[in-house]
Amino acid sequence: MSYVLNDPADFADESAAGFVAxxxxLVRRVTGGVARATATPAGQVAVVIGGGSGHYPAFAGLVGAGLAHAAAMGNVFASPSAQQIYSAAKSVATDAGVLFTYGNYAGDVLNFDQAEKRLNDEGIPCHTVRVTDDIYSASPAEHTKRRGIAGDLAVFRAAAWAAEQGMSLDEVVEFTSRANSRVRSLGVAFSGCTLPGASGPLFTVPAGQMAVGMGIHGEPGIDVVPLPTANEIAARLVAGLLEEVPHDISPAGARAAVIVNGLGAVKSEELFIIYAGVEKLLTDAGITVVEPEVGEYATSFEMxxxxxxxxxxxxQFEEAWSSPSYTPAYRKGVVAPTSKTPESIRESTSSELPEAIPAASAESAAAGPIAQAVIAAIRDMIERDADELGRLDxxxxxxxxxxxxxxGxxxxxxxxxxxxAGGAGTGTVLIRAGDAWADKAGGTSGALWGAALRAAGERIGDERAPSASDVSDAVTAACASIKSYGKAEVGDKTMVDALVPFAETLVSQVTAGESLSAAWTVAASEATRAADATTDMLPRMGRARPHMEKSLGTPDPGAISLARAMTVAGHVLAITTKN
Structure with a gap:
């Protein structure tokens, strides 16, 4: 658990402030995260990493010469928002472009992809390489679905080295992708971890047992086995990775970099015992170990x-792995000094000035408080049910x-x-609310709810008071946006399982001539039924997918929260609308 905190909601921001201080x-605070204290050399591709807080030294601790140019920093175990990623990248971008590289988690993918599009739309070339080193998170046949854990360090090192050799963005992408294809990781856990302010751990491991295949966001292991000796742990880890050697590698005579990573509570002395066993097994297999790293590189609080x-x-990969680096948490060799970032932009932490509120018709502005009341009702429901939703998740x-x-x-x-308060029309109220939700929540749900509210707001607009048909069309647009960004379909055990029946029922009821309030009530009831039905589903997407059997018998938290949100929204509409 976290013993040192003020308000749990401020934990990530306060930690980041102390880290920069x-x-x-070595680093400066920028909107959305941190960046090198030195300027990105002209013509050099900027490597931008990132992810949720709670994994130090990933990600902020790996910003510096020989490693990342910037890191976007999300809340605890939640991806940074698209706005945070975009802002962090802009602070270090050059004409040569930006490479995003990060662990392959659904929320990160959603938000980094949005930031990538925005940069490209502005004429800043940007591409992505996702780290997929965790062999237990998906089968070899589905390797693109694998998540990133401590292999991040190896891939980030390769990307940074390629950038500092003066390679073009396409060359950096190709080199980094090849590096990722040669990185494999496997983890074990002896206890779970606890989010700041939470009353208990995300998962527990029975006394005398060990979980195999856990994730760095507190995901429990796939298998639970009796706790072995250190040498037996080393043997299990090595054997698992040698079963997954890349097809173009013959272990006998190969050279490999080795990372023994502690997840938060295992002492360095224990890690060295594991490394001794690992090195012997690799040497016996004919593999030469090159510059091993033993320590904490991607943690999970006190796991x-x-x-x-x-x-x-x-x-080339060996040259990259052995090259100098100097960051707050990772130092190797000697790094030559470079020019400092101009003082005028060193502390660029303030957000851009808010955009002026677009002009709206009197009718649309008069309907804006209804949208405001709906969002306030959803907020109040979440305040009440947050702990329960966390337990489900x-x-x-x-x-x-x-x-x-x-x-959010x-x-x-x-x-x-x-x-x-500024006289915004209904569409602008929804758009502003959605953008704020996505920016502050981060994660998968933040990105999806933000995209949904923006899509709904754009459809409703600010020209007139929205009719029941306008609202049903807006909900349809929101549903399409979530499906487009999240790639989920009905049956995947996600929020889509509740959203699609809600949207379809609302359209059907409105088309049949029902008032918006009556149609919404029926649709919310259908969403609740569908959300409850996810209890008997197996997840096919997201972090729950590798643990699908564990989720059987429990409804999807995203579907439940959406159904409850639609229910309280219906209560507001019953009071405030007449159509």
Whole structure:
């Protein structure tokens, strides 16, 4: 658990502030995260990494010469928002472009992809390489679905080295992708971890047992086995990785970088015992170990666990792995000094000035408070149910759904209040609320709710008071946006399982001539039925997918929160609408 905190909601921001204060000669605070204290050399591709907080030294601690140019920093175990990623990238981008590289988690993918599109639309070339080193998170046949854990370090090192050699963006992407294809990791855990302010761990491991295949967001292991000796742990990790050697590598005579990573509570002395066993087994297999790293590189708060990473080297990858680096948390060799970032932009932490509120018709502005009241009702419901939603999410996920929804709905409600106070039309109220939700919540749910509200707002617009038909069309647009961004379909055990029946029922009821309030009530009831029905489903997407059996018998938290949100929204509409 976290012993040192003020308000749990401020944990990530306060930690980031202290981190920058402690390392001002190496990093600077920028909107959305941190960046090198030195300027990106002209013509050099900027490598931007990122992810949720709670994994130090990933990600902020790996910003510096020989590693990343910037890191976008999300809340605890939640991806940074698209706005945070975009802002962090803009702070270091050059004409040569930007490479995004990060662990392959659904929320990160959604938000980094949106930021990538925005950069490209602005004429800043940007591409992505996702780290997929965790062999237990998906089968070899589905390797693109694998998540990233401590192998991040090897891939980030390769990307940074390629950038600093002056390679073009396409060349950096190709080199980094090849590096990722040669990295494999496997982890074990002896206990779970607890989010700041939470009353209990995300998962537990029975005394005398060990979980195999856990994730760094508190995802429980796939298998639970009796706790072995250190040498037996080393043997299990090595054997698992040697069963997954890249097809173009012959272990005998190969050279490999090795990372023995502590997940938070395992002491260095214990890690060295594991490494001794690992090195002997690899040497016996004819593999030469190159510059091993033993320590903490991707943690999960106080989780007691270990992961082993092998990075299969060729001449270039070995040069990249052995090259100098100097960051707050990772230092190797000697790095030549470079020019400082101009003082005028060193502390660029303030957000852009808010856009002026677009002109709206009197009818649309008069309807804006209804949208405001709906969002406030959703916020109040989440405040009440956040702990329950977190517990549902912790069964097979990372347990942060309630916290993320809290952050998102609070920000959305505040943005809606400001928009209404400024005379905004209904569409703008929804758009401002959605953008704030996505920015402050981060994660998968933040990105999806933000996209949905923006799509709904754009469809409704600010020209007139929305009719029942306008609202049903807006809900259809929101549904399409979520399906487009999230790639989920009905049956995947996600929020889509509740959203699609809600949208279809609402359209059907409105088309049949029902009032908006009556149609919404029927649709919300159908969403609740569909959300409850996810209890008997197996997840096919997201972090719960590798633990699908564990989630059987528990409804999807995203579907439940959506159904409850639609229900309380219906209560508001019953009071405030007449059509």
């Amino acid at each position: 402690a390392h001002r000669t 007691a666990g270990i992961s082993l990473t092998l990075f299969w080297l060729d001449d 912790a069964i097979a996920g990372d347990g942060d759904h309630g916290i993320g929804m809290q952050r 709905t609070r920000a959305a409600a505040a943005a809606a209040d400001l928009a209404v």
